[in-house]
Amino acid sequence: xxxxxxxxxxxxxxxxxxxxxxxxxxxxxxxxxxxxxxxxxxxxxxxxxxxxxxxxxxxxxxxxxxxxxxxxxxxxxxxxxxxxxxxxxxxxxxxxxxxxxxxxxxxxxxxxxxxxxxxxxxxxxxxxxxxxxxxxxxxxxxxxxxxxxxxxxxxxxxxxxxxxxxxxxxxxxxxxxxxxxxxxxxxxxxxxxxxxxxxxxxxxxxxxxxxxxxxxxxxxxxxxxxxxxxxxxxxxxxxxxxxxxxxxxxxxxxxxxxxxxxxxxxxxxxxxxxxxxxxxxxxxxxxxxxxxxxxxxxxxxxxxxxxxxxxxxxxxxxxxxxxxxxxxxxxxxxxxxxxxxxxxxxxxxxxxxxxxxxxxxxxxxxxxx
Numbered sequence: 588x589x590x591x592x593x594x595x596x597x598x599x600x601x602x603x604x605x606x607x608x609x610x611x612x613x614x615x616x617x618x619x620x621x622x623x624x625x626x627x628x629x630x631x632x633x634x635x636x637x638x639x640x641x642x643x644x645x646x647x648x649x650x651x652x653x654x655x656x657x658x659x660x661x662x663x664x665x666x667x668x669x670x671x672x673x674x675x676x677x678x679x680x681x682x683x684x685x686x687x688x689x690x691x692x693x694x695x696x697x698x699x700x701x702x703x704x705x706x707x708x709x710x711x712x713x714x715x716x717x718x719x720x721x722x723x724x725x726x727x728x729x730x731x732x733x734x735x736x737x738x739x740x741x742x743x744x745x746x747x748x749x750x751x752x753x754x755x756x757x758x759x760x761x762x763x764x765x766x767x768x769x770x771x772x773x774x775x776x777x778x779x780x781x782x783x784x785x786x787x788x789x790x791x792x793x794x795x796x797x798x799x800x801x802x803x804x805x806x807x808x809x810x811x812x813x814x815x816x817x818x819x820x821x822x823x824x825x826x827x828x829x830x831x832x833x834x835x836x837x838x839x840x841x842x843x844x845x846x847x848x849x850x851x852x853x854x855x856x857x858x859x860x861x862x863x864x865x866x867x868x869x870x871x872x873x874x875x876x877x878x879x880x881x882x883x884x885x886x887x888x889x890x891x892x893x894x895x896x897x898x899x900x901x902x903x904x905x906x907x908x909x910x911x912x913x914x915x916x917x918x919x920x921x922x923x924x925x926x927x928x929x930x931x932x933x934x935x936x937x938x939x940x941x942x943x944x945x946x947x948x949x950x951x952x953x954x955x956x
Contacts, residue, residue, distance in 0.1 A: 650706065650771055653764040657699045660757045664732070665692035667746045671739060681738045684731045688750065691728040698724055711772045718768055725761050729754060755899060762903045766910055790915055794850050797908040801843045804901040808876070809836035811890045815883060825882045828875045832894065835872040842868055855919050862912060869905050873898060
């Protein structure tokens with residue numbers, strides 16, 4: 588509106604100049620002048636170059652990809668559990684648990700589909716509600732999926748193992764999906780879309796919170812594995828694996844602590860190197876931590892189960908940390924001038940000067956005629 592008002596004022600002034608400097612101006616000339624003014628007004632109202640929201644489009648595409656991954660994993664669990672549930676030679680309790688997994692996998696598939704539909708239609712409140720349903724279903728399927736692994740006979744271990752593997756892939760995929768979802772609807776809990784100094788400090792605090800979670804989980808794994816490694820009544824191979832987990836958990840704790848110091852000191856290069864180290868350690872501990880669960884006697888199962896649970900919480904925490912950390916790096920390494928590359932709508936600058944110059948040129952040419 589301000590631009591329109593300014594042009595009306597300029598138009599009135601220009602017409603006054605024409606009345607004072609020209610005795611007779613034909614209708615044809617007046618029409619041309621008005622046409623030129625209209626073109627200039629449109630040019631000023633429309634930005635010289637538009638920059639579509641490429642980030643939002645990329646996020647939407649990534650959400651779609653992760654949503655499809657969740658659906659594919661759920662369908663795999665659905666098919667694997669069906670092999671067990673449909674075998675009438677198996678005990679009823681085994682088939683019942685397999686059927687529960689089978690139905691929950693179907694519900695997860697449909698819920699993931701519905702979340703995507705709501706997002707695509709811009710129905711964010713419905714999408715949030717469906718996301719909560721999807722999360723509850725994934726939590727709900729975890730128990731029977733793990734139980735099934737201990738219940739099936741050897742002939743069905745492959746199916747149960749595949750379900751167990753897919754379950755953890757499903758949980759990881761949902762972690763990524765939830766973060767991307769919150770970005771899409773504008774409620775991203777880890778980082779704001781536009782950073783100022785204050786926002787950046789908030790980001791540091793949030794990174795520090797996740798680091799504390801990672802350290803806490805590593806310390807729990809460190810303590811639980813120690814109970815197994817120090818028990819001399821256990822076999823050497825069990826104690827050796829527990830000791831490996833014990834030492835790796837200590838290294839993860841130290842690496843996460845170093846990350847915190849680098850972030851506090853804004854040493855992005857050192858922090859990136861340490862992130863790679865931390866990621867490698869978390870990958871490295873996964874094998875022996877899972878192996879330990881199958882090796883320990885019944886008397887130490889609760890320690891191994893606790894390690895297994897903490898391991899997956901650790902992996903989820905690291906995924907959240909890695910996403911926020913990459914945004915932190917982009918913010919700290921971006922040049923200050925880059926903020927002004929795509930300015931917010933403001934009072935016209937050069938466009939207004941060009942428009943005024945055009946008006947004066949038209950006035951000059953008209954007067955000469």
